[in-house]
Amino acid sequence: xxxxxxxxxxxxxxxxxxxxxxxxxxxxxxxxxxxxxxxxxxxxxxxxxxxxxxxxxxxxxxxxxxxxxxxxxxxxxxxxxxxxxxxxxxxxxxxxxxxxxxxxxxxxxxxxxxxxxxxxxxxxxxxxxxxxxxxxxxxxxxxxxxxxxxxxxxxxxxxxxxxxxxxxxxxxxxxxxxxxxxxxxxxxxxxxxxxxxxxxxxxxxxxxxxxx
Numbered sequence: 001x002x003x004x005x006x007x008x009x010x011x012x013x014x015x016x017x018x019x020x021x022x023x024x025x026x027x028x029x030x031x032x033x034x035x036x037x038x039x040x041x042x043x044x045x046x047x048x049x050x051x052x053x054x055x056x057x058x059x060x061x062x063x064x065x066x067x068x069x070x071x072x073x074x075x076x077x078x079x080x081x082x083x084x085x086x087x088x089x090x091x092x093x094x095x096x097x098x099x100x101x102x103x104x105x106x107x108x109x110x111x112x113x114x115x116x117x118x119x120x121x122x123x124x125x126x127x128x129x130x131x132x133x134x135x136x137x138x139x140x141x142x143x144x145x146x147x148x149x150x151x152x153x154x155x156x157x158x159x160x161x162x163x164x165x166x167x168x169x170x171x172x173x174x175x176x177x178x179x180x181x182x183x184x185x186x187x188x189x190x191x192x193x194x195x196x197x198x199x200x201x202x203x204x205x206x207x208x209x210x211x212x
Contacts, residue, residue, distance in 0.1 A: 001052065005110045006030045006060040011117035013124050016095040024070065024101065025117045028084040030060040035079055042140060044069040044091065045103075049084065062110070065103045068092060076137035087137055097121045 007029040015021035026047075033051035041048040050061040066088075074089035090098075101111065117130065 001057060001059050003059045003061050005062050006049075007110050007112060008062060008064070009112050009114035010101045011114040011119075012090075012097055013119075014090070014095055014097050014121065016093050019074070019089065019093060022090045022093055023075075024088040024090065024098070025114055026086040026088055026101075027114060028060070028062065028086075029082065030084060031055060031082050033060065033084075038079070038084070040077075040084070042070075042072045042075065042086075042088075044072060047086075051084075064101070067098045067100055067103050072140055075140045076134075077140055078137050085133075085137070087134065 009027045009029070011025040013021055013023055028049055030049075030051050030053060032053045032055040034054065037052045037054075039048070039050040046063065046065045048063050050059065052059045069091035070088040071091050076087045078085040102108065117133075
């Protein structure tokens with residue numbers, strides 16, 4: 001079974017005073033990966049994911065080292081047939097946005113902005129929180145529910161890492177395969193000027209000032 005890097009999309013909110021408004025939206029696009037086949041290790045500085053797709057007959061795997069620390073215990077997750085959705089609580093209360101998702105400022109072909117959730121830093125108070133989206137999220141390692149992972153302790157699910165199951169970030173460029181690279185040219189992060197024009201043409205896609 002071949003291994004592919006899944007598409008990862010992200011957006012964020014920030015707050016210097018309210019921890020619940022200081023988080024990162026993260027979505028790992030990996031279709032038809034049963035919960036039983038998911039290995040997810042979330043640490044304060046990184047996330048490792050691996051899961052086998054029953055429909056595409058591939059294994060998705062990705063390692064992410066965050067720009068700054070998050071709080072795994074206060075983070076949330078939702079598993080769907082199409083993807084793994086996470087809301088990662090930023091550890092540091094800070095008004096400014098992270099300048100990018102990852103510690104490494106190198107452009108990653110699989111990482112994209114989630115325009116459906118992104119707002120500009122100075123407009124986030126007006127945008128508010130997506131209550132419908134947040135209501136389906138489950139605590140990491142707790143609760144369960146239809147979209148959750150039951151009582152699994154994700155901090156103990158890193159067995160695949162270190163056993164050769166998960167790749168290093170340096171290997172990501174070789175793992176794109178058909179799915180990871182087929183739409184690169186069309187879906188690459190637009191330049192700031194292009195995003196501003198797109199924002200004027202469609203109110204459904206807010207312009208951004210800082211992207212990964």
